[in-house]
Amino acid sequence: MRGSLGEFEQLLLLALLGLGTEAYGVTLRDDIERRTGRGPSPGAIYTALDRLERRGFVRSRLGDPTPERGGKRKRYYALLPAGEQAVRASQERLRRMSHGLSPKADLP
Amino acid sequence: MTPPPVARALLARLLPQELREPVIGDLDELFARRLAAGWPRRRAAAEYWRLACRSVADATGRDDGAPAGAGDPTMMSIAEDVRYALRLLGHSPAFALSALLTMALGIGVTTAVFSLADVLLFRPLPYHEPGRLVFLLGWDTARDEMRFNVPYRDVPALGAAAPLDEVAAYQYWNATLSGRDVPERMQGYKVSASTFDMLGVPAALGRAFSEADRPGDSGVVVISDALWRRVFGADPGIVGRRVLLNDEPRVIVGVMPRPFEFPVFNFKGDLWVPFGPAGIDEGSVVALGRLAPGRTIAEAQAAVDGISARLAEALPDTHRNRGVRVREMRELGAAEARPAVVALLVAVGLLLLLACANIAELLLARGVVRQHELATRLALGAGRARIVRQLLTESLVVAVLGSALGIVAAGWALDALRAMLPEAVLSTLPGIGALGIDARTLGVATAVTVAAGLLAGVAPAWRGARSQALARLGAAGRSAGGRGDSRVRAALIVSEIALSFALLTTAGLLLQGVGRLLATDPGFRPDHLLTFSVALPDTRYDAPGARGAFVDQALERLGALPGVVSVAAVNTLPFSTYNQGIGIALDGGLTDHEDAPAANLRTATPGYFETLGIPLTGGRTFGATDQAGGEPVAIVNGAFARRYLGGDAPDRHRVRLGGGDAPWRRIVGTVGDVRHDSLDQPAEPEVYVPLAQAPPRQVMFAVRTMGDPEDFTFPVRRGLAEVDGALPAFHVRPMADAVRVSAVAQVLTLRLMTGFGVLALLLAAFGVHAVISQAVSQRGREMAVRVALGASPADLARHVLGGAIGPLLAGLVLGGAAAAGLGALLGGLVPGMDPSDPATFGLSGAVLAALVLVAAAGPTWRAMRTDTAATLKAE
Numbered sequence: 009m010r011g012s013l014g015e016f017e018q019l020l021l022l023a024l025l026g027l028g029t030e031a032y033g034v035t036l037r038d039d040i041e042r043r044t045g046r047g048p049s050p051g052a053i054y055t056a057l058d059r060l061e062r063r064g065f066v067r068s069r070l071g072d073p074t075p076e077r078g079g080k081r082k083r084y085y086a087l088l089p090a091g092e093q094a095v096r097a098s099q100e101r102l103r104r105m106s107h108g109l110s111p112k113a114d115l116p
Numbered sequence: 117m118t119p120p121p122v123a124r125a126l127l128a129r130l131l132p133q134e135l136r137e138p139v140i141g142d143l144d145e146l147f148a149r150r151l152a153a154g155w156p157r158r159r160a161a162a163e164y165w166r167l168a169c170r171s172v173a174d175a176t177g178r179d180d181g182a183p184a185g186a187g188d189p190t191m192m193s194i195a196e197d198v199r200y201a202l203r204l205l206g207h208s209p210a211f212a213l214s215a216l217l218t219m220a221l222g223i224g225v226t227t228a229v230f231s232l233a234d235v236l237l238f239r240p241l242p243y244h245e246p247g248r249l250v251f252l253l254g255w256d257t258a259r260d261e262m263r264f265n266v267p268y269r270d271v272p273a274l275g276a277a278a279p280l281d282e283v284a285a286y287q288y289w290n291a292t293l294s295g296r297d298v299p300e301r302m303q304g305y306k307v308s309a310s311t312f313d314m315l316g317v318p319a320a321l322g323r324a325f326s327e328a329d330r331p332g333d334s335g336v337v338v339i340s341d342a343l344w345r346r347v348f349g350a351d352p353g354i355v356g357r358r359v360l361l362n363d364e365p366r367v368i369v370g371v372m373p374r375p376f377e378f379p380v381f382n383f384k385g386d387l388w389v390p391f392g393p394a395g396i397d398e399g400s401v402v403a404l405g406r407l408a409p410g411r412t413i414a415e416a417q418a419a420v421d422g423i424s425a426r427l428a429e430a431l432p433d434t435h436r437n438r439g440v441r442v443r444e445m446r447e448l449g450a451a452e453a454r455p456a457v458v459a460l461l462v463a464v465g466l467l468l469l470l471a472c473a474n475i476a477e478l479l480l481a482r483g484v485v486r487q488h489e490l491a492t493r494l495a496l497g498a499g500r501a502r503i504v505r506q507l508l509t510e511s512l513v514v515a516v517l518g519s520a521l522g523i524v525a526a527g528w529a530l531d532a533l534r535a536m537l538p539e540a541v542l543s544t545l546p547g548i549g550a551l552g553i554d555a556r557t558l559g560v561a562t563a564v565t566v567a568a569g570l571l572a573g574v575a576p577a578w579r580g581a582r583s584q585a586l587a588r589l590g591a592a593g594r595s596a597g598g599r600g601d602s603r604v605r606a607a608l609i610v611s612e613i614a615l616s617f618a619l620l621t622t623a624g625l626l627l628q629g630v631g632r633l634l635a636t637d638p639g640f641r642p643d644h645l646l647t648f649s650v651a652l653p654d655t656r657y658d659a660p661g662a663r664g665a666f667v668d669q670a671l672e673r674l675g676a677l678p679g680v681v682s683v684a685a686v687n688t689l690p691f692s693t694y695n696q697g698i699g700i701a702l703d704g705g706l707t708d709h710e711d712a713p714a715a716n717l718r719t720a721t722p723g724y725f726e727t728l729g730i731p732l733t734g735g736r737t738f739g740a741t742d743q744a745g746g747e748p749v750a751i752v753n754g755a756f757a758r759r760y761l762g763g764d765a766p767d768r769h770r771v772r773l774g775g776g777d778a779p780w781r782r783i784v785g786t787v788g789d790v791r792h793d794s795l796d797q798p799a800e801p802e803v804y805v806p807l808a809q810a811p812p813r814q815v816m817f818a819v820r821t822m823g824d825p826e827d828f829t830f831p832v833r834r835g836l837a838e839v840d841g842a843l844p845a846f847h848v849r850p851m852a853d854a855v856r857v858s859a860v861a862q863v864l865t866l867r868l869m870t871g872f873g874v875l876a877l878l879l880a881a882f883g884v885h886a887v888i889s890q891a892v893s894q895r896g897r898e899m900a901v902r903v904a905l906g907a908s909p910a911d912l913a914r915h916v917l918g919g920a921i922g923p924l925l926a927g928l929v930l931g932g933a934a935a936a937g938l939g940a941l942l943g944g945l946v947p948g949m950d951p952s953d954p955a956t957f958g959l960s961g962a963v964l965a966a967l968v969l970v971a972a973a974g975p976t977w978r979a980m981r982t983d984t985a986a987t988l989k990a991e
Contacts, residue, residue: 033142034149050142051171054135073141076148078119080141 013098017056019044021095024066024087032071032082057085065091119147120161123168130172139171197509204510205517208482214882215478219518220525221875222471222568227519227526227553227561229464229868232533234556235547236453241446242375242546244316245406249445250413252283252403252420258437265400266440268391271308273427274403274440277419279411284308285401286379289389290651290814293347294842295360301651301846302343302386303543304361305379306398309390312338314406315378322355322370325390336390337366341374343386361387363655363842379404380546381449404445417442449546455944456865462938463619463872468564470615470876472572473608474883479511479576480604481890490580500581507580511573512566519565526561527553536864538857540693575604601894605887606923609968612887613927616873616880617964618934623866623873624956625939629949630866633859636948638690639790639799641729644681645851646825646832647689650843651814663811664744666840671721673835674819679828681820684727686720687812690792691854692847694816700803701772702760703780715756715801716792717773719810725787727820735767735785742806749806750781754789756801771803781805794858796947818851825850862946877967884920885971892916892975899979909980916976917969924968928961 013021023039024031033050041047060066071082127140143164150160205212240246252274254266266274268285275283284307291304312324324338337359339348348354357368366389377384379402391398407416420440428435483490490503530552534542542548553561579601650670657663667685674683688694698717722738724730733754742749750771757766770780789799807815821828829848836845856863892899899912907915939951 033138034145037142037146049167049170049174050139051131051135052174053142054138055175058134074145076145077141078124078144080137080144082141083138 013094014056016048016052017060018095018098020053020056020060021065021087021091024085025092025095029084029086031086032084036085054083060091061085064088065094117151117157119144119164123161123165127168127172131175135171135175139175143167143171194505194509197506198513200506201510201513205513211478211482215475215514216518216521218471218474218478218879219515219568219572220521221879222468222522223515223519223561223565224522224525224529225872225875226464226468226564227523227557228529228533229460230560231526231530231551231553231557233457233461235545235551236457237450239547239556241380241449242317242377246446247444248281248407248409249315250280250405250407250416250442251445251448252405253441253443253448254400255439255441256437257439262441266403267434268398268401270427271401271403273423274405274420277405277416277423279408279416279419280405281408282310282314283403283405284311284314285391285403286311287391287398287401290846291361291387291389292363292651292653292842292844293359293361294363299842299844300347301844302361303383304387304389305385306391306401307378307388311378311388311404314404317372317376319370320373321352322368324370324372325388335366336369337361337387338370338372338389339368339387340372340385341376344371361389362651362653375550377546380445381544383543384546403440405442413442413444453861455941456861459622459938459941459945460865460868462941463622463869466615466619466934467872467876467879468568469571470612470619470879470883472568473611473615474879474886475511475514475572476575477608477883477886477890479507479514479573480579481886483507483576483579484890484894486580504577504581507577508570508573511576512569515565515569515572519561519568523553523558523561526557538853538860540857541860575608579604602891605891608887609884609920609923610927610930612880612883613924613964613968614929614931614934616876616967617928617931617960618938619869619876620873620960620963621931621935621957622938622942623869624960625935625949625951625953626862626866626869626942626946628953628956629942629946630859630862632948633795633862633946636791636795638795638855639730639788640690642691642851642855644821644823644825645728646819646821646828646848647692647816647851647854648832648845648848649692649814649816650836650845652843654813657813660811661744663813663815664808667721667807667811667815669839670817670836671723673839674817674832677828677831677835679822681822682723682727683817683819684721684724685807685815685817686718686724687807687814687816688716688718688792689816689818689851689854690728690790691794691851691858692816693793694814695792698773698803700760703770703772713760715752715760715803718802718804719807719812720804721807724804724818727818728790730790731788733786733788735783737785737787738804738806742808744808746806746809748779748781748809749784751785751787751804752783753787753799753802753804755799756803757786759801773803773805795855796859816847817845825852865942865945877963880964881967881971884968885974888916888920888972889975889978891919892979912979913976916979917972920968920972924965928964931964932957932961 019040020036023036027035027039033053036053037047037050057066057068061068065088066085067088068083068085071084073079073081124140124144127143128136131139146167147160147164150163151157205215241249243249252266253262255262266285268287271283271285274280277283286305286307289304289306291302293300293302307325309325312319313326318324319338320341321344322338325336339354344350344354348357351357354368354371358365359368360366372378378388379385382402405416407413420442424435424439428438494500494503534548534551537548652663652666657666671683671685674680688696696717697714700713700715702713718724720738722740722742725732725737735751737751738749750773752761752766752771761769766783766786769783771783772778772780787804790802791797791799792802817832819825819828819832833845833848836843902912902915935957936951939949943949943951
């Protein structure tokens with residue numbers, strides 16, 4: 009299905025929505041871990057973000073290198089309108105599918 | 117504190133380029149935060165490693181979304197196979213332990229023996245283009261045998277041979293280094309000035325000799341790295357220092373690098389000096405040369421033959437029947453060791469095959485348990501090739517893990533082996549000090565591991581792929597075992613029997629042959645004898661009378677030591693590795709038929725025969741009257757009398773030793789034959805003359821003691837120092853040790869072969885037992901049906917055992933052929949060995965038959981107690 013998103017991709021896009029301008033690997037991982045109890049590896053995060061960027065859902069920019077990062081620059085990500093639309097559409101599809109199945113599966 | 121550097125380096129190498137910066141940055145930042153939050157470094161590092169590994173896997177593998185384009189599917193599934201194989205090993209520790217240990221054993225012994233073979237046969241000599249280096253051996257053309265030395269004055273003539281770039285020579289030059297606390301004996305050599313250039317090895321400090329060191333520049337010396345470190349404390353300013361060698365001052369001009377060894381296949385030198393001035397006769401030398409680029413040994417041989425012919429024409433007195441043989445240097449050193457090493461390599465090959473057969477059995481036995489799993493996977497659509505690949509991966513995983521253990525064990529085994537080698541071997545074999553696991557050995561071990569893993573996996577994989585048929589029949593997991601299975605089983609038993617029979621028989625043949633060799637009577641009594649050597653420097657002992665007087669005083673002083681039974685001196689003792697030959701003439705024309713009559717010369721003191729225990733067989737021994745000015749006399753041994761005197765009474769003859777102006781000596785007695793170099797070589801003609809009438813420059817003493825001869829080392833050294841404090845005693849050792857060392861190759865080969873034979877027997881016992889029990893348990897239903905049809909327990913036992921007899925006989929025939937081949941190879945090492953000794957073949961055949969019987973006993977017992985009803989119900 010064109011524009012469909014995997015679960016992990018949805019998690020990332022939702023996290024970007026919440027984090028605003030301070031979104032990069034470490035904050036994204038913290039956010040996802042805090043909310044879901046699952047801490048994805050940075051490798052997984054950037055691989056998925058890379059793919060989302062190529063699909064036009066997010067964009068990235070390079071920050072400044074800092075000593076605590078061993079001289080490596082941060083790569084900040086921001087949600088694009090297409091990404092926001094895609095994640096909302098996915099959520100809506102899921103909500104419609106799960107509605108009325110059981111109280112536990114009912115999404116807010 | 118910094119993040120784990122290894123993990124970081126791996127990330128930088130393994131991550132795709134575009135992910136490196138953000139991923140490593142994130143992990144570094146996370147690490148810094150953890151530390152700031154008070155985590156211990158170890159915990160933070162562990163998290164770093166974990167996330168790094170997962171990042172690589174996630175970034176290069178698949179994730180939950182669409183394919184990322186990274187990750188080769190074949191590689192991924194091989195990694196899966198490996199993970200799966202590791203999990204299976206973890207789940208069955210008993211299987212894992214036996215398979216890994218068996219493989220470790222097979223690979224371990226193979227690696228260790230290859231490493232030994234590499235040093236002895238294959239590794240190139242440590243010189244520049246060593247393949248072009250040759251020995252020029254003095255050759256007795258009448259008897260077609262080697263006389264290692266050629267006359268020094270012939271060396272320039274040989275150097276004119278066009279196919280040879282250069283010819284050099286060396287000669288023993290034992291040197292006493294004095295002017296220090298204790299005078300010390302060094303292994304030195306006189307060498308041609310061009311030797312080091314020819315070998316192509318420059319000095320590490322200062323310079324080696326070159327053509328600029330004209331013969332006659334006798335005041336210089338080049339020393340070895342070992343001597344430089346041991347005696348001179350690795351002094352970097354050593355070049356230019358003066359030392360006293362044999363009481364003469366010399367200047368150290370250079371130190372050779374650490375790995376430099378020269379000569380090879382002879383005692384390694386501590387120091388080297390150039391030959392004396394031109395025109396001086398230096399006696400006989402070992403000649404070596406370098407082939408011109410592109411020229412062959414055959415061409416050099418032809419050129420040298422021409423030179424020898426011209427020399428024989430010009431100098432008929434000294435050069436009649438004297439030729440020169442050109443042999444590749446490496447080849448000459450390898451020739452003697454080759455039969456034993458090849459036999460050992462074959463033996464470990466067989467042992468490795470045996471280990472593979474055992475592992476194949478283990479895998480097959482487990483395959484039976486897993487039939488259901490494999491059948492299910494085939495039914496779910498896995499291809500046969502896929503199943504075969506997975507099963508082969510499993511056996512390769514076993515091979516790789518086992519060989520890692522084996523290589524570690526091989527390293528230990530080689531250390532132990534080196535410790536077992538006597539000094540005489542360590543100080544003559546090039547590169548033996550480096551015996552161990554190196555890159556070459558590892559390469560071979562890796563190749564062997566892969567081959568062994570595939571070999572052990574072939575039968576199980578073939579069998580696994582066949583599971584499909586069973587799945588269709590719905591019989592998987594139950595009483596399987598078609599004709600194919602029993603053929604595989606029979607083949608495995610046959611190989612187990614054949615391989616172990618070959619190894620056991622070879623060990624037995626060797627045991628019998630080496631036992632006979634060690635029991636050989638050397639012609640004297642080596643027990644309770646302490647031996648040592650003393651070299652008398654020309655500066656003080658140039659006069660024969662001075663040398664004779666020294667020996668007299670030493671004998672008197674040492675003979676007075678408490679516990680000493682008797683003392684004697686001689687120029688060369690048996691098993692000392694030294695020898696001295698001399699041309700002879702006999703009066704009465706008895707030697708006319710001999711082209712170049714020669715004998716070994718022994719100059720002995722009166723008590724020599726009594727001290728060594730050499731029996732007098734006729735006439736008299738030397739006495740106090742046989743002095744320097746007395747009548748020239750000689751004693752000959754039995755071999756001399758047989759070869760040169762025919763049936764004549766020796767005392768009717770006179771013998772002349774050496775050149776034309778030497779005196780005729782009356783033969784006054786005959787003594788028993790003595791084996792001089794080794795127990796397996798018959799005695800050569802020997803002629804003894806009184807030491808007082810020809811005192812040698814190097815004297816060897818033999819001291820017969822009441823107790824352990826080693827206890828006399830210190831008193832003897834002290835007694836000698838009282839006679840001349842500047843003369844060190846060297847080569848101090850019990851005669852029995854020297855005799856043992858002469859048979860070290862045989863004893864070592866025997867020990868290794870015996871070890872292989874025992875291991876083979878153990879492996880075969882486990883293997884045969886496993887195959888038979890599996891066969892019996894798989895055929896439970898067949899047994900039950902037989903019982904139901906009226907077979908008695910005895911019938912069942914006959915049936916099970918009878919099935920093993922065919923494979924046993926086939927194995928014995930195949931293994932017997934292999935043993936005969938190995939025995940023939942080892943015949944070169946142990947001449948007294950009978951490679952077709954029927955008793956040995958019979959005995960080890962009986963051992964193997966007993967082994968099969970014992971291995972089959974348990975399963976047969978179980979078969980006899982088959983609970984018919986229960987078995988049939990279970991089916």
